[in-house]
Amino acid sequence: RSGGIPENEVVIYSAIGSKIDSLDPGNIGDTSSSSVASQIFECLYDYHYLKRPYQVIPQLAEGLPSVSEDGKVYTIRIKQGIYFTDDPCFEGQRRELTAADFIYSWKRLANIKYLSRNWWVFDGKIDGLDDFREYTKSCKSMDEVDYSRPVQGLQALDKYTLQITLTKPWPQILYLLAHLPTAPVAKEAIDYYGKSIINHPIGTGPFVLDKWNRGSYIEMVRNKCFHDEFYPSEGQPEDLENGYLADAGKKLPFADRLFFMLIQEDPPMWFLFLQGKLDASGIPKDNFQQAIQEGQTLSRELAEKGITLKTFRNPSTYWIGFNMEDPLLGSNKPLRQAIACCIDKKRYIDLFTNNRAEVADGFIPPLMKSYDPDIKEKGFGFDIERGKKLVEQAKQLNQGSLPVLTLAMPSTDVVARQYGQFYKKSFKEIGLELEVDYMDWPTYLGKMHQKDFQMFQSGWVADYPDAENFLQLFYGKNVSPGPNNFNYVDPEFDKLYERASAMLDTPERTQLYRQAEAMIIEECPAVFLLHGVAFTLHHSWVENYKPNTFQYGLSKFRRIDVEKRKAYRYK
């Protein structure tokens, strides 16, 4: 093959839909970048590739952490013999991963001069780290910060033992230790490359960056220094018959080279997939009809080509939020509820998502353990009559007619406009008038931060499989500019949240979560619309393709049948 790729190499081609801004794990904030950087960097923990519900397993750590009685001190052993990939910054030495690297990386997150977007991960959680952050404020620049300054809560007991002391019990830390921003980086690399570190990601993962043509593609090759890692030998019962266990116990990764092609438009992506140039693809909205038949199975045409469809739930919920500080909406519960009644969620899903979603009644997505199967009864379904009645109540409450409401829409594109039209029409059904304010993302963010809006369309994709991640969105201390954009403050809810979030995963906690959810539904700071369901397609030559919504570094599991692909391409 041309392009300087050796004939016998196994190459995986994937598409990414938006530009990668950074491959520095400390500063990564979007899923595209995460899915690329996760091939290079590893965290202490990871999710199991096959098992469901999602389960955290050690990655760089030897095992799960040992937690102290009070739930505040975590002691973690790190695997020995894990090396950063070879790089000029290590001056020819092999560089082993140690506990100190974690401490350095996390202090770096805390370093305010580094301007990380991921400080929220540890914000207020680790003993002494906030003081370190305070200290960095006094430094003139990023380089001046003295990383040798001790932090009480981050101790390396020995070369391979890491001890974390929390300010309060926080069981979700486990998930965050599987979150890419906490991946370790080497201080030598940071110092050596300085500002251009963004171009030189140096990690411990299965692949290393070979070429990064920004705005075009990223090429990675197998990391020669990669530690031993093996394909999982257990999974769900059905995984065996689905062939996911054929490679059990084999050394990872299977591929020699990865290409991440930046493809921002759907048509070329779809064409490339059909031509066999891309190994896997989502289904563009445009081509859904072509790919998926009635009843959500793959169309004959594609099935004959050997293409396989995989569907899976996303831990996501989308909603129309209300600004509870808005003088009208905040004090008019019937109005909020009326709005909740007026939206035909089924139709919404049908029109805009090709039915790739489930109706949401509450905010906890069905894939989470704490999802309440009876939620339907509690929520506000589509009911015009009820909506009209509620509007009457709302009018009374408002002592007169209702003014025009405005909705902040974080996008100006066609789809957003269609949403807008849909909402307007729906509001009209129950006699409300809606004005939709389309704006670009930064403007929207600014408005959110300044609480300068009435309603907004938004959603949340959970960072980890714990409903706490949703609950915190309504926590009184998290109001804007924090994640609680509803500016919803309810002392009772807060108490509930505080209690539940410090608990380990028990049925009691699930109960509390559901109780909290019910409270929110009743108070109605948001109209929950839908939970996402993802559809992906892959070609017959891709083996071990099991979707996983929390884990990003998946390329290492994939195996490619090169001959089959060749045959397809040249057909």
Add this chain to the structure above:
Amino acid sequence: MTDTHHTLLSIRNLSTHFYTEQGLVKAVQDVSFDIPAGRTLAVVGESGCGKSVTALSVMRLIPWPPGKIVAGQILFEGEPLLDASENRMREIRGNDIAMIFQEPMTSLNPVFTVGNQIVEAVKLHQKKSGDEARAIAVEVMRKVGIADPQRRVDEYPHQMSGGMRQRVMIAMALCCDPKLLIADEPTTALDVTIQAQILELLRDLQKKRNMSIMLITHDLGVVAENADDVVVMYASRIAETATAQQLFEKPLHPYTKGLLKSLPRLGEKKERLDVIGGNVPSPLNFPAGCKFHPRCPIGCNDKRCQTDEPPLKEMVAGHCVACWYAGQDIEKSKDALKHNE
């Protein structure tokens, strides 16, 4: 035109019309004449009588719309030009028949140097290299009396005086040694010394290369000195054809007579110049019968003149005239008219 010279260009019953908004302009009607090789034919006549249009018709350069050659035949060396292909016309234009346009100011391309425009013609027809062509261009420019031609070749038309532009046009037409030169008022913008020089040059070329010239001019002095034959046109028709000698000695058509009379002559002390009374008829609105009759001392009273178009009759050998009363003394004719009544 009883001559041993063979006929180079022969125009037969040529009619060219313009289809304008206000109506049909019959700019040339039924015009026939011959130009023998090596001779000069002068075309004189009223301004607007169709001289330039006749010339353009020969070149087949009448702009369509609105103009069109509607009838007639033009034979060049026996070849019918009106049937020739556009490719054939291209070979003829510039090479066999060259034309000097009446408006030297606008007829030159404003964005090319005059040298460039001459060289272009030379290269096209003589297959000369760039330097040779330029040398030829400089040479013809010198011949037509342009000072400092080395520098002037690189000037643009707007930098030249009217006379110079006219001489550039002449140079352009002469540079390819055409067999027939159509010169539409070639010396109007030239002073007499230069005019004499240019005419001398033309005569010279004529002698050397047996070139024929169709000379359109108003200057009867130039006609007298240069033309062998003369065609007098009036209101898009031929009024009279004769040799120069015959014409100046004994003009037959009343228009020609009037023309010669109104000529200002050197040394002649006149308070007012003689004119032909009456107005030029508009081509949209020609009078019936003889077109000159409203201005003609006989015609204005004569029935036949007012209704019937006089044909071109040969009165003496080589002297034709289109007038019912040609050859008769005007006074006599008037008497005759009275008799008739």
Add this chain to the structure above:
Amino acid sequence: MLSYIIRRLLYTIPIVFGVMLVTFLLFNVVRGDITDQIAGKAASAETRAEIQEAYGLDKPLFFDFKQSPFTKAFWNSQFVNHLFSAATFDFGSSYKDRELIWDKIKRGAGPSLALTVPMLIGTVVISISLSLVVAYFRGRWMDYILVLISIVGMSLPFLSFILFGQYFLAFKWGLFPVYFWPDLSVWQYTALPILIGIAAGIGGNLRFYRTVMLDELRNDYVRTAYAKGLSSRQVLFKHVLKNAMIPIITQVVLAIPFLFLGSLLLERFFGIPGLGYLMIDAIGSRDYKIINAMVYISAILFVVFNLITDICYAWVDPRVKFD
């Protein structure tokens, strides 16, 4: 003339200054600042403050008039810093991904130009040639058909050209690659987008040039040229074309500065890593530094090419005088 050129080049200073002032104002007054964008979704107030400090966004927009103009503080404003960065061609790095802006421009300019330059040349050459043909055949079927085609071409949205071209020419018939691919050479993956760009651009250009040509075609010098025995081709492509050059130059030369900005849609649909999206992206994400750099470069290019146009005017048409 030399002094004219020098004088015009000196205009670069007020023009660039004006452009930068206007963009700066637009950006700060109209668009708000970039802090939210950098900070991410859950940033605390202190992070935001820190970001402002790090990027100098906490400085006054213009001069600090409370200070005396002789102190450093007076000059230490955002605007002065931007001017300074422009004057030294040191644009710094992008707010968004922290890459050096020069690197971005250097990397993107090649592909952008590879796309747009052939596109411009193709469009201009083809549409001028066609326009001469059309003007010559004015009023005959050839003219009508080409006019019809060009109007249809103009009415169709650009996107349909792309979708159509990509689907049929590339995907269905396999004549071109569908998209950029690392093992393809530049001319392979730009061929189709160039073709599409030309096809979409010809309509309007053809209409424009046709009008210009028609205006020249009836002048007397054309008659003279025919009288010399030149063929229609020579008359049209030499005499008429040069006289029609002024509007053509205006159209073409002044399109050149924009070439380096690339073509947004084509780049996105064909994966050409050019500069097309950089500007739009930067406006969308308020990456003022990128905008500043791009605007600065295009202002300079614009002034230069404006001057070139004027010199070309005088060059193709000797009647045009400048002093």
Add this chain to the structure above:
Amino acid sequence: MPSNIMSETKKHLVEVKDLKTHFPIKAGVLSRTVGHVKAVDGVSFTIEAGKTLGLVGESGCGKTTVGRTLIRLIPPTAGAFTFEGEDIFVASTGRMKAIRRDIQMMFQDPYGSLNPRMTVETIVGEALGVHRISTGNKRRDRVVDLLKKVGLSPEHLNRYPHEFSGGQRQRIGIARALALDPKFIICDEPVSALDVSIQSQIINLMQDLQSQLNLTYLFIAHDLAVVEHISDWVAVMYLGRIVEYASREELYANPKHPYTRALLSAIPEPDPTRRKPRILLAGEVPSPSNPPSGCPFHPRCPLAEEQCRHQIQALLPKGDSDQHVAACWKVK
């Protein structure tokens, strides 16, 4: 300038003093000025009100340039032009507009000077509008009147310049210049493209107007017979300078300068039987950018001597009258 011309006690309508107009010659990519075309190089003359000065001369000697400079279409390089006692070259723009009502020009290039997108009516009538003289039907009547005077018919009112023959265009130009009833008309070859009968009509018309309205003409022409007929005074130009200046009778009867003589002898005779001897000028026509030293005519002059090659003689009275001046060493 000899005192006898300038020191006339009579008040002159037009006084031109030492007029110079030079065009820069540009070369190279940067169009640097490499020299000057001295198109007009020191020309002085005066015209009494109601009289005609004929200006004849070599083609390219600067006649048009003199005319254009006088109405400030070309900036003068030096000199002064006094019209009715007012210095035109220093007049303000507003004043110029008023002055232009009184000074009109007939252009040598009839076609080029007619706007291709204007009908004859607009072309001829425009000046009436510009100077707020008449509007509407009145204006049209005036235009029709003018057209008739120059031998065009009212049917031509709505036609555009390209639809006319050369002579007809020239007459449109004449009508335009006459529209304003100016006091002074610069006629740049106004009748060159006209056939003799129309030419006579026009010249008669111009003379009639002159006697009726006391018009003053600067009459540039090549046709010496016409010039003789219409002019009171005649100036002969050669290479940017006046070489001879005399009253009509004097000049035609008794030409002094060799160039004038050559000119007169070169007039074609409208009679094929009479061929007269002709003074043929030899040698190169000099160029105004690189004029020969001394008398500009010397390279072509049959009388030229050593002195002519080095020195140029001022216009001095020659012959019987001091009104007859010429610039030649050889004639007394």
Add this chain to the structure above:
Amino acid sequence: MTDSIQTTKNLQKPIKGRSLWIDAIGRLRKRKLAMICFGIILFYVFIACYVQVAEWTGSSWPTNWDESTGQKYESPNAQNIFGTDIFGYSILRKVLYGTKISLQVAFFASILSILIGVPMGAAAGYFGGFIDDVIVWIYSTLSSIPYILLILAFALVLKDKTPFGFKLAGATTVYLAIGLTSWVGICRLIRGEILKRKESEYVLAARAMGCSGGRIIFKHLLPNTFHIVIITFSLRFMSFIHAEVILSFLGLGEKDKPSWGAMIDSARLDLPKGYWWEMTAATLAILIISLALNIFGDALRDCLDPKLRTD
């Protein structure tokens, strides 16, 4: 003048003098195709006005475009001649309704840009010197700033202002913003044309006659550059129809009302799914008016060129 030329005997009443424009209109009348095209343009304008009036009077048709008349994505059928869109709205109604916004924006913006660009370009070209410098400075500055940014700024500045008691809202902002930013192109073209023509003899003649600079520009020079103005108008017109949507995109202008540009924009998502009718309907609407406009423009151009006049 006894022997001066007498007029032809059969002198009819002098024909009424006409100007270039009256002449051109007279000639246009005789061209069938051009008149048909003019009729089409009038028809479009009529629809636009009708919609406007319907909106003022609160009449239901066609302001009821946002009422479902069928299922989503119905292909063209008897009830919905052009089919329906994603919400089941009739595309025919949307096209009709969209006429108002699209025409309004395209017409006014092109006229505005010509009204600004032509005199500016002419003044720069004719007077040269300082005036030229200033105008060149203005348009260089405007051209160097990214168009989107500029138009956004103009639109934001204009939005909801009430100059002379006239509220700028909706489409008005859009066409003002487009018009105020897009005159640069025509300005440059006209400047070039004027530079080329200002030294011609007929301009000298006009100056000699005492015409002022303004008169020379407007009466003598501009009529000779009309062909450029006309073609620019018709080209601009079409590009503005397409561009209108950009501003709506930026959250300005008529937000949720259909215009042809917006229809094309949303239809592009449907096209790959095989729902071709919305795109087709909007494109056809644009195509027909642009054909009409271009053919009419060409005819007008020809009629304004006296050298082409015939019968």
